[in-house]
Amino acid sequence: MENGSVNDPSRSPSKPDGLARLVRPVARLRTPFAEKFGVPRQSGLVAEAEGRVEFLPEFAAPEFTRGLEGFSHIWLLTGFHENPIWTSGATVRPPRLGGNERLGVFASRAPNRPNGLGLSLVHVLELGPGFIRVAGVDAVDGTPIYDVKPYLPWVEAHPDATTGWAGGAPFVRQPEAVILPEEYALVMGDVTAVLVKRILQLDVQPAYHDDPDRTYGMTVAGWNVRWRTGPDSTLVVYEVTPRETPK
Amino acid sequence: MENGSVNDPSRSPSKPDGLARLVRPVARLRTPFAEKFGVPRQSGLVAEAEGRVEFLPEFAAPEFTRGLEGFSHIWLLTGFHENPIWTSGATVRPPRLGGNERLGVFASRAPNRPNGLGLSLVHVLELGPGFIRVAGVDAVDGTPIYDVKPYLPWVEAHPDATTGWAGGAPFVRQPEAVILPEEYALVMGDVTAVLVKRILQLDVQPAYHDDPDRTYGMTVAGWNVRWRTGPDSTLVVYEVTPRETPK
Numbered sequence: 001m002e003n004g005s006v007n008d009p010s011r012s013p014s015k016p017d018g019l020a021r022l023v024r025p026v027a028r029l030r031t032p033f034a035e036k037f038g039v040p041r042q043s044g045l046v047a048e049a050e051g052r053v054e055f056l057p058e059f060a061a062p063e064f065t066r067g068l069e070g071f072s073h074i075w076l077l078t079g080f081h082e083n084p085i086w087t088s089g090a091t092v093r094p095p096r097l098g099g100n101e102r103l104g105v106f107a108s109r110a111p112n113r114p115n116g117l118g119l120s121l122v123h124v125l126e127l128g129p130g131f132i133r134v135a136g137v138d139a140v141d142g143t144p145i146y147d148v149k150p151y152l153p154w155v156e157a158h159p160d161a162t163t164g165w166a167g168g169a170p171f172v173r174q175p176e177a178v179i180l181p182e183e184y185a186l187v188m189g190d191v192t193a194v195l196v197k198r199i200l201q202l203d204v205q206p207a208y209h210d211d212p213d214r215t216y217g218m219t220v221a222g223w224n225v226r227w228r229t230g231p232d233s234t235l236v237v238y239e240v241t242p243r244e245t246p247k
Numbered sequence: 248m249e250n251g252s253v254n255d256p257s258r259s260p261s262k263p264d265g266l267a268r269l270v271r272p273v274a275r276l277r278t279p280f281a282e283k284f285g286v287p288r289q290s291g292l293v294a295e296a297e298g299r300v301e302f303l304p305e306f307a308a309p310e311f312t313r314g315l316e317g318f319s320h321i322w323l324l325t326g327f328h329e330n331p332i333w334t335s336g337a338t339v340r341p342p343r344l345g346g347n348e349r350l351g352v353f354a355s356r357a358p359n360r361p362n363g364l365g366l367s368l369v370h371v372l373e374l375g376p377g378f379i380r381v382a383g384v385d386a387v388d389g390t391p392i393y394d395v396k397p398y399l400p401w402v403e404a405h406p407d408a409t410t411g412w413a414g415g416a417p418f419v420r421q422p423e424a425v426i427l428p429e430e431y432a433l434v435m436g437d438v439t440a441v442l443v444k445r446i447l448q449l450d451v452q453p454a455y456h457d458d459p460d461r462t463y464g465m466t467v468a469g470w471n472v473r474w475r476t477g478p479d480s481t482l483v484v485y486e487v488t489p490r491e492t493p494k
Binding site: 045064070105144147156 | 266267268269270271272273275289290291292306308309310311312313314315316317318319320322324326328337338349350351352353354355356360361362363364366368391393394395396397398399400401402403404405406407408409410411412413415416
């Protein structure tokens with residue numbers, strides 16, 4: 001690694017240089033989300049979204065996580081592996097602003113960004129040999145993890161930080177605004193039914209899709225779930241089918 | 248990027264695969280720290296440690312940071328570029344534990360880790376064209392930055408998170424426990440003198456170095472500063488000289 005090589009303004013960051021870095025997964029994250037649609041837009045928003053950090057064989061020895069006992073939260077540095085390689089878009093259109101206002105990619109948490117690296121803060125549920133069971137995931141199943149770091153609240157907890165355009169916590173619907181008929185809950189089981197309800201309480205569909213006749217679908221925990229907008233801004237689940245097993 | 252390629256337990260993460268990723272700097276961080284010794288061990292610990300995120304030409308257009316106004320804090324995803332490439336050490340010896348207890352690399356924030364990626368939370372002082380002036384840096388001058396993300400307190404502020412072996416905030420000496428003779432403060436200027444005092448208030452020297460005759464040195468903001476342990480656990484600066492300009 002050569003320091004100072006970025007000093008030359010004529011160099012292009014598109015070409016590898018001494019400060020470029022090839023990162024390789026140390027683990028992958030198993031989650032209930034088979035596809036991007038329906039994934040919570042930040043970590044921690046859906047506590048019921050459980051995941052599993054599965055270390056690759058080279059990093060699976062218990063020594064690698066020795067001392068992680070007693071930490072309630074960990075960082076996952078992830079890759080947005082299902083997003084296209086970033087090309088040159090300086091701006092993005094965050095769904096929170098209705099999808100029609102452009103903001104700088106470095107002023108947003110959009111997945112389509114230079115280097116495609118994500119940052120998720122998750123709650124530790126269980127530390128096992130070669131794995132960590134976590135809650136509050138916000139990533140597609142199979143997401144590569146490039147690093148795991150303990151969370152340090154005296155450094156990283158700033159409840160009074162200001163957030164410009166992002167405002168405060170995202171809008172969450174009242175539980176009764178999501179209508180999941182009991183027959184579907186029975187089919188999916190209580191745990192998955194609660195997870196589906198929590199996801200739909202968040203503003204999962206784009207804000208500019210307010211067409212009441214439009215239907216939506218997502219795949220969660222092995223179930224294809226379809227819903228539409230009902231009266232009084234409710235969301236009504238109208239179909240639940242087992243996901244056809246891939247491969 | 249091919250999903251599922253980590254599924255094969257026989258693959259080695261030392262070989263690039265579909266989930267490996269070449270990351271390139273989008274910016275570099277200018278800091279007062281010419282060398283690793285003396286760098287605060289976490290971001291935010293020394294508010295007086297100011298830095299400057301200087302975007303590379305490809306990312307310097309104001310569009311890239313449009314909307315960052317109003318955010319008090321940002322994340323920097325950095326590279327520990329002065330650390331050797333990680334080889335195979337599953338454990339590290341954190342300085343906070345006196346350097347003689349081994350903990351898993353994923354249970355620590357040690358710089359010598361797989362993929363060598365760092366995470367710093369810094370305070371935004373000024374947003375300018377092609378740069379961001381920040382406070383609370385914890386990195387060597389010239390550190391590559393692979394991503395800049397806004398801080399979201401409703402997701403990332405967990406003041407009550409538990410921290411296992413790391414306990415609470417690090418030990419900080421009383422201001423009067425650092426003796427910086429007025430003659431040196433005059434030479435360096437007030438701003439640098441305060442920065443040097445703040446750094447020395449932190450436990451900058453390894454805990455297992457308690458030899459009162461031993462001397463230490465660091466280079467901060469263009470000054471070589473030398474100190475030793477004095478009576479009553481004080482630290483006494485005994486030499487301040489301008490750093491010879493490199494190159």
